Amino acid sequence: MQKELRLTRREDFNKVYRHGKSTANLQVVIYCLPNPRIERFRMGVSVSKKLGSAVVRNRIRRMMKEIVRLNEERIRSHYDFIVIARKPVVDMEYKQLEKSLMHALKRAQLLRSST
Known part of the structure; x- marks a missing residue:
């Protein structure tokens, strides 16, 4: 993910x-502010020490940043947002996490309308 993002x-x-x-959904919480x-x-990512070792936390953080990087053009401009990982994220595969994170971004109205 680029430094300015x-x-x-x-x-x-x-x-x-x-x-x-x-x-929020069961896997992630999103705080957003225009x-x-x-x-x-x-975007900021927060992963609690309760979720596991540094290796586990960094893996989660990297996957979330990669998901946002690949879907960058779909996310609305002029917003700051923080993604907080919850316990179920630890056992998720990349595709599951992507689906969950995109669902949470949609609920937070951070995705551009596809017109």
Whole structure:
């Protein structure tokens, strides 16, 4: 994922958590906040230590970033959003995670309408 598409600073995360809207399914939670100052979108990923070792957490993080990178053109611009992994994600294959994450993004109204 490109550097300008990453949400990295603690204050940015806190702003999205505090002022953003949340949407969830069984596998992921998404907090999103409109940000008109950015041209595209920025994404942060949060994976708790409760989900497993660093190897497991980084694998989940990499898969989520790859899913967003491959579906970048479908995601609405001018938004900051954070994806939080829940426990069932640990046992999921890539395709299952992709389907779940895209479903959560759709529920959060972060996908462009296909017209």
